[in-house]
Amino acid sequence: MTSLAHGAGPLIRKLERLIRLNDDERQALDQLPLRIATFEPGHEITRQGDRPQHCVAVLEGFCSVSKIVGEGGRSIVSFHIPGDIPDLQSLHVAEMDVSLTALTKTRVLLIQHEDARRLCAQSAAITHAFWRETLIAGAIAKEWVVNLGQRDALARVAHLFCETIARLEVVGLADDRRCHFPVTQEQLGEAMGLSTIHINRTLQELRSRGLISWERGDLEALRWEDLKAVGDFDPGYLSLAPDWVVLR
Amino acid sequence: MTSLAHGAGPLIRKLERLIRLNDDERQALDQLPLRIATFEPGHEITRQGDRPQHCVAVLEGFCSVSKIVGEGGRSIVSFHIPGDIPDLQSLHVAEMDVSLTALTKTRVLLIQHEDARRLCAQSAAITHAFWRETLIAGAIAKEWVVNLGQRDALARVAHLFCETIARLEVVGLADDRRCHFPVTQEQLGEAMGLSTIHINRTLQELRSRGLISWERGDLEALRWEDLKAVGDFDPGYLSLAPDWVVLR
DNA sequence: AAGGGTTTTTAACAAATGATAAGTTTGACC
């Protein structure tokens, strides 16, 4: 079925990483109506205050979740990669408390709320997989609280790079501690609570210590263990994935 | 039934705020084996790295959730109040990624995982209520990311006070923008990513502006609207509670 | 009521980060 390869396939693979599915569940997922949408860089997929009738599963591209702050500012609260369902909470919360924005050209699978609810009603495993997906987001958010609250700029950025590489490795989008991570320094600043200028200083420092290379959105950890040490990175909090997924 | 008033009662009231329960569900909750535990201030209820077989519903007292950081430091990631189930994620994630600590003398209801799982299997509504509870924690964490990343010390502390009062009002533990909030300035610092000294400076400033009074753990917002403005506080993110709960 | 530990307060100085401004590179488009 091409719909499996090109449609719900990534979603099924994602859920398989969260929980074991049986054939019925796989089939129910495969029979989801396929609505696929494409967004250009910078476009808002869902806006803070919206009351969407669907969730979004990222198939290709990178997104950010952000909140509006004070007068005209915005704060990036998380980055999302293929396989993520960044707005799953909208199943339970009518009004979006965040915006979802495409950072690159992004293909997403739209899952109507009613379809998702039917899936949950049919299968406790799928319910738990979805729940787990929201718990992963929560665990990452808690780690961001630590990162922003306790670590200086150098450690903070190092930690983000470690987290990003670790997450991308799980979905096969990073090899050898190398990945595409197409965010601008300004966006990095909005995410890390640092000015663009200070992000730049920090990147130079990471580069001059030989820890990373970072050009045109291509990120490489040159000395992984040292980068982890600088960023005080322990991937445990990402292990919300079940035991058979190994994180390093 | 005294067990309702003194045992699962607060839990039932909590879940009623998340979702509508029918009689069967109320009864199933009321028949939960009641294991109640008491913890003294400073004691760890659950430790990072534990693999608990139960969840904890706070009945009385205040707790913090914290993560160990770098060498010997710790970061408070959230505060919890009566009605909260701070470690519900342990249902899905074997190993605790955080510690749960009593800030005051605390009474908690222990819910065995097997009982919680049975409840979820029996009732989709209870599953959704639990899921929702974890989503609330996630929404608060995202707002903390914003708070730590984007706001200066004064706004940050003002925001925390607003959030705390708003949450305590929902469970009837704050009237008139006044509540008990028994944390030390050191703990406030661990939560807000600020040194104790700077917390102190910030509190003085909030006091001298006539925005709050704060003595011996008794907090009062003297000018609520102004405090909200200083803290850039918009309670929307707490509205994960259903529509019939009104937040101001 | 006295003592001792914890918590809060004050002060002076140091370090990290932000703001402003201006120059440089890059990449998309014509």
Place this chain on the structure above:
DNA sequence: GGTCAAACTTATCATTTGTTAAAAACCCTT
């Protein structure tokens, strides 16, 4: 290949916050 806007870099100075040290207030126990 030239032009323009966005992104990145560099420099300087201002501000916020951290650090250290010590004193004062508070609270619990005796």
